[in-house]
Amino acid sequence: MAATGFHELLLAVAPRGQVLLSLFIVLVAAKLAAELFERLRQPAVVGEIIAGVIIGPAVLNVVQPTDVLEALAEVGVIFLLFTVGLETRPSDIFRVGGRATLVAVLGVVVPFIGGWGLLSLWRGHSWLEAVFLGAAMVATSVGITVRVLSGMGLIAAKASRVILTAAVIDDVIGLLVLAVASSLATGRVNYFHLGLLAALAIGFSVLVVAFGSRVVGRVRGRIGSLRIDHSLLIFALVLCFGLAALASVIGIAGIVGAFLAGVALSEATEGTGLHHQSQALTEFTTPFFLATIGMKLNLTVFSTSEVLLLSVAVIILAILTKLVGCGLGAARMGRRRAVQVGVGMIPRGEVGIVVAQIGIGMSAISDAVYGVVLTMVVITTIAAPPLIKLAFASEKRPEKVPEYTERLEEIG
Amino acid sequence: MAATGFHELLLAVAPRGQVLLSLFIVLVAAKLAAELFERLRQPAVVGEIIAGVIIGPAVLNVVQPTDVLEALAEVGVIFLLFTVGLETRPSDIFRVGGRATLVAVLGVVVPFIGGWGLLSLWRGHSWLEAVFLGAAMVATSVGITVRVLSGMGLIAAKASRVILTAAVIDDVIGLLVLAVASSLATGRVNYFHLGLLAALAIGFSVLVVAFGSRVVGRVRGRIGSLRIDHSLLIFALVLCFGLAALASVIGIAGIVGAFLAGVALSEATEGTGLHHQSQALTEFTTPFFLATIGMKLNLTVFSTSEVLLLSVAVIILAILTKLVGCGLGAARMGRRRAVQVGVGMIPRGEVGIVVAQIGIGMSAISDAVYGVVLTMVVITTIAAPPLIKLAFASEKRPEKVPEYTERLEEIG
Numbered sequence: 079m080a081a082t083g084f085h086e087l088l089l090a091v092a093p094r095g096q097v098l099l100s101l102f103i104v105l106v107a108a109k110l111a112a113e114l115f116e117r118l119r120q121p122a123v124v125g126e127i128i129a130g131v132i133i134g135p136a137v138l139n140v141v142q143p144t145d146v147l148e149a150l151a152e153v154g155v156i157f158l159l160f161t162v163g164l165e166t167r168p169s170d171i172f173r174v175g176g177r178a179t180l181v182a183v184l185g186v187v188v189p190f191i192g193g194w195g196l197l198s199l200w201r202g203h204s205w206l207e208a209v210f211l212g213a214a215m216v217a218t219s220v221g222i223t224v225r226v227l228s229g230m231g232l233i234a235a236k237a238s239r240v241i242l243t244a245a246v247i248d249d250v251i252g253l254l255v256l257a258v259a260s261s262l263a264t265g266r267v268n269y270f271h272l273g274l275l276a277a278l279a280i281g282f283s284v285l286v287v288a289f290g291s292r293v294v295g296r297v298r299g300r301i302g303s304l305r306i307d308h309s310l311l312i313f314a315l316v317l318c319f320g321l322a323a324l325a326s327v328i329g330i331a332g333i334v335g336a337f338l339a340g341v342a343l344s345e346a347t348e349g350t351g352l353h354h355q356s357q358a359l360t361e362f363t364t365p366f367f368l369a370t371i372g373m374k375l376n377l378t379v380f381s382t383s384e385v386l387l388l389s390v391a392v393i394i395l396a397i398l399t400k401l402v403g404c405g406l407g408a409a410r411m412g413r414r415r416a417v418q419v420g421v422g423m424i425p426r427g428e429v430g431i432v433v434a435q436i437g438i439g440m441s442a443i444s445d446a447v448y449g450v451v452l453t454m455v456v457i458t459t460i461a462a463p464p465l466i467k468l469a470f471a472s473e474k475r476p477e478k479v480p481e482y483t484e485r486l487e488e489i490g
Numbered sequence: 491m492a493a494t495g496f497h498e499l500l501l502a503v504a505p506r507g508q509v510l511l512s513l514f515i516v517l518v519a520a521k522l523a524a525e526l527f528e529r530l531r532q533p534a535v536v537g538e539i540i541a542g543v544i545i546g547p548a549v550l551n552v553v554q555p556t557d558v559l560e561a562l563a564e565v566g567v568i569f570l571l572f573t574v575g576l577e578t579r580p581s582d583i584f585r586v587g588g589r590a591t592l593v594a595v596l597g598v599v600v601p602f603i604g605g606w607g608l609l610s611l612w613r614g615h616s617w618l619e620a621v622f623l624g625a626a627m628v629a630t631s632v633g634i635t636v637r638v639l640s641g642m643g644l645i646a647a648k649a650s651r652v653i654l655t656a657a658v659i660d661d662v663i664g665l666l667v668l669a670v671a672s673s674l675a676t677g678r679v680n681y682f683h684l685g686l687l688a689a690l691a692i693g694f695s696v697l698v699v700a701f702g703s704r705v706v707g708r709v710r711g712r713i714g715s716l717r718i719d720h721s722l723l724i725f726a727l728v729l730c731f732g733l734a735a736l737a738s739v740i741g742i743a744g745i746v747g748a749f750l751a752g753v754a755l756s757e758a759t760e761g762t763g764l765h766h767q768s769q770a771l772t773e774f775t776t777p778f779f780l781a782t783i784g785m786k787l788n789l790t791v792f793s794t795s796e797v798l799l800l801s802v803a804v805i806i807l808a809i810l811t812k813l814v815g816c817g818l819g820a821a822r823m824g825r826r827r828a829v830q831v832g833v834g835m836i837p838r839g840e841v842g843i844v845v846a847q848i849g850i851g852m853s854a855i856s857d858a859v860y861g862v863v864l865t866m867v868v869i870t871t872i873a874a875p876p877l878i879k880l881a882f883a884s885e886k887r888p889e890k891v892p893e894y895t896e897r898l899e900e901i902g
Contacts, residue, residue: 095738095744097561097564098564098568098738099735101565102728105727105731116718122718149558149561149562304525306524308773312521315773316518320518322510323507323513354767355773357767358723358766358770359770359771361727361767362723362727362771
């Protein structure tokens, strides 16, 4: 009894010790796996996701995906896209706008038809369930691709620009597909609301890209005269989370807002330390983003051979339809670049899970299909990085930018 | 109905939009208040706490202290102490060790007697309740002081070193006081467990300060040969959260572990970019730490004049007993420095709240006393920064270190 009392006392004294311990375990596991994968010449990103699978509920169950980890994961992917946005000028987006739109549209249509068609033919599923699976296969999550391309120093490559821009457009179209699917589930399609959603999402994205940079350039001078320390970093963080929250409220993914905030800041903050500072934030939070994806893998979904078979079919279809759809959209860039764009758009992310959650909430899909979508999201995310590395392997790399640490060491 | 459906759809599509929105609101409110307070020549820290009071449940109630905000707050104060640790060499700690121990011991004894004595004399409270109030008044939370002194560029001043070291020792003693109080509440004092706790806490702190720097120095070379990017930052983060978690598991505050991790790293990472990178992490997370303190202020505790009166008495006593106790401990440093040390130790933090929570969990204290402790923690935290600024006003400031942004602009 006394020993129990002692243990209880420790737990009571350290109510948040559990949080610190889980942060520590995730950091260590993710980074050890990243190092191991780098040495095996495999993508570090995959190592960090698999670390999440291993420490998560699927295998060891030492860490569970709590609210806190989810929040750090969310912040992590936001910083990831924000940092990439900082390296992207508005003109980079406009230059590839037309091609990216085609990539995004075909990258929505083909996977939707694939998912919908598959479940329509599979016995035992309603047409509504088929529509939801189609909708869940639509949205690309560009965070993984960005992480791999950043690591390779290829974020400025032409195919990378097309992928980034297409991912933003893809997200807007995905929102509309989801809205239509939800309308069908409730039995009424309100064209006015759909139009409003579309106008809001498109208007927001276009306005930020077109005018954000100019607005930031104008207030940039006043930021320097603020009394608080690190005012530029603070301003950037406020813009990042402001646009991310606004994007979320409109209904598109928060990461789109964060990316656009980075784009708006890119020209006005060139040559400042902002980029290095946001890299530190990205490095700290990204392991939580990656490991949390792995923690969501639920191996019990494979308990019946029917669901296992469906999962395999959905995963293959998810990979092929994006590859073909987006590849076709980029066909005029030549075969090599079309493949690069296609594989870059393969990873699905949170939006696919959100679609499935809404489907479950509306009783439109079964638990089995929900599990299949979850598995599809995790597996497409793990499968993409090796394909991306392969597709971009022959790409000319820019000269390696010296790491920040080294630069400061140089200037002492 | 249709309008409701639209709103529901938005909420469903943006399940984490609420999180992003709350992060945005906290950031903006805290930093606007910081800027306003800087212009009024008041401590920015107080502005950020008051921003938390205003947006929190006490006034506007637009943001509630959620798990996510609490976690970011915890991470924030961890980075704050870690960054300060990076600026503190082990020898800085040993040099002031004796004096700091005296400051810590008197800074525990005097406030404990004050809190215990007050409630013993006040009618209607048990002796056990008095013991718990005494225990809740013991632990200094050095985060606020550190933030103020960092902002003034005075973290390397002699009084600052004494405050930092005393706060670490204070935390270890506070743990033991809490353990005794809890033992009294259960009616049995186990001297073996108390001794074990003491040995663990002291052993951990002394070992890290004495040998941490040497161990880090030895592995430093190997870190550079890792394949992952930003390996030094990653290593530092792992050490920071590892020691913070270990400290929590032992029963002392996580921030003590983070501070000691910084100390262990300080010599081996001098001249690298680590310090600037950890500053970026601190700048992002500190507003959540400060605003969350403010959100905890519960004004309804003042609904009866009896509780209001008790609160005022406890707050005055909390300020005076630390000032006198710690000031006496530092008396041989001269009157000016003794006052500096005294005011630097005034802010109480989470540990005080934890003590009160344990007291409530053991039915040892009433809701009213819990509310009083919470108020005491918030008010001592708000009251300390102006006093610290005043006490350190005549201190010679080091030449202003150019901000990181400017340095990078110089090297282009």
